[in-house]
Amino acid sequence: MLDYSIQIAGESSLILYPPQQMSAEVNQWVLAACQQIEQALADVLLDVTPSYASILVSYNPLQTDHFLVKARIRHALAAQSGESQQAGKLVELPVYYSEESGPDLTRLAKLHQLSIEQVIELHQAPLYRVYAIGFAPGFAYMGEVDERLATPRLDSPRAKVPKGAVAIADRQTAVYPAESPGGWNLLGLCPLQLFDPSKTPSMPVAVGDQVRFTAIDKAEFLRLGGVL
């Protein structure tokens, strides 16, 4: 059981803070606590938003008040069995790493004094955890990127990052589910649909899942529906 605090976020929202760190242990606690809260407070909840190390709990303020919600959260989490949460699934995401699909690949290699092949290898090596989903529909924040690849966001974000762009910022990595502005460093393209509102589930990954990136060549990328 981790220590956590509950703070006011707004007129109808509280936010829970376990220790503020990017770690599988804290994030696993977040997931388990979310489940407990959703079950125990279903009658008054509007939304529950998990992230790396926080849970935003929004409730209907005409039905209840912050004292009662806080007390009910404390009560629900006191009964938490701890490691009850089952492990997330393993999802493999194919990536076409290249200079034509990853415009920052060369710059990153130079910056970190690595070869392009080493950058690609280092990015593929870890099993990443999905820590949070947000910013845009289907945008999954994953970590942690190898220290040797950690790269800050661009000074001025690109107006257009293509759909499927595989990117890193500091020690996080993600795939842009749709074309959007963005300031992360682009290494390649993933041909899979990361968010499809017409499908159930609409996303191949969820918070708590494990993701492995695997390199594919251009022919395979195009065969899987990728667009350059």
Add this chain to the structure above:
Amino acid sequence: MSGFRIEQPGLLCTLQDQGRFGQSRLGLTTAGPADGHAFRWANALLGNTPGSCALEITLGGLQLSAEQDTAIAVCGAAVPLSINGKPKALWQGHTIKAGDRIELGMATAGVRAYLAVADGFRVAEQFGSCATVLREGIGGLDGGKLQAGQLLPLTKPAAAMASQQLFALPERFWPDYQSPLTLRLIEGYQCEDFSVAERQRFYQHPYQISPKSDRMGCRLQGPPLHCQRSKMLSEGICYGAVQVPPDGQPIVLLSDRQTLGGYPKLGSVLSLDCWQLAQRSAGFELQFAAISIEQAHNLLHLQEQRFWQQHSQLEVL
């Protein structure tokens, strides 16, 4: 299928209902009306279920032709409303016959008007709501803003219109969108990471609405605020949250806000004041004042009482 044909969509017109809740885990924002007060009345004046799908019209300029009998009510920004060229009052229900032409001119006060229709527009829900989010391409007819030539299908069949009731809200209850505005803030989130001096500056100086504001957030211009904390993990953002990016200019995050963000926040503005804020244009000067969470809860209950009190004084047409 028949309904309303869009002749001219104006600057920005979208379909909105009460909003999309419980989907933040997919990164989907809540959306819903920018001004929940005017939206609620537009539906109430037709006896609709609260939250029925209606049009949100930014600044006016909308022209519709009715292909079916129904009823409408327009509430919110002062847009000149006419039916077949005859001026009609806002904040009241009007009968519409097939062939009628509905026109909304440009707003003279306020920013957003709501046009509700008997029993709401009949639009397929996505993730439990028809609310449109342009950035996400979700909701409405096709995830985008409404276009000339599109048809807005109606829920209530023409044959059921005989029993339709219409109401008018007495003028003394109409909101004033030009009055001075103080945004009441419930302190929270990283508030303690702003020094006492910084917070004093925030409450003592006026802020101006920037032209870069939209349904996602209202950007403000004024004395820059400095936060002692430089690094934090992205976390959930609630309605009305006041975020302070590195340039120190606060942003009040509204209906289409991003679900997660990593900038420090001072707390959140009372929803009732966010709705008023959504009716003010660029250049408007406003102030902030702190209230406690208990005061916020009381104010919400009082507003609910006031709504039903005014509802009991509606004129039946």
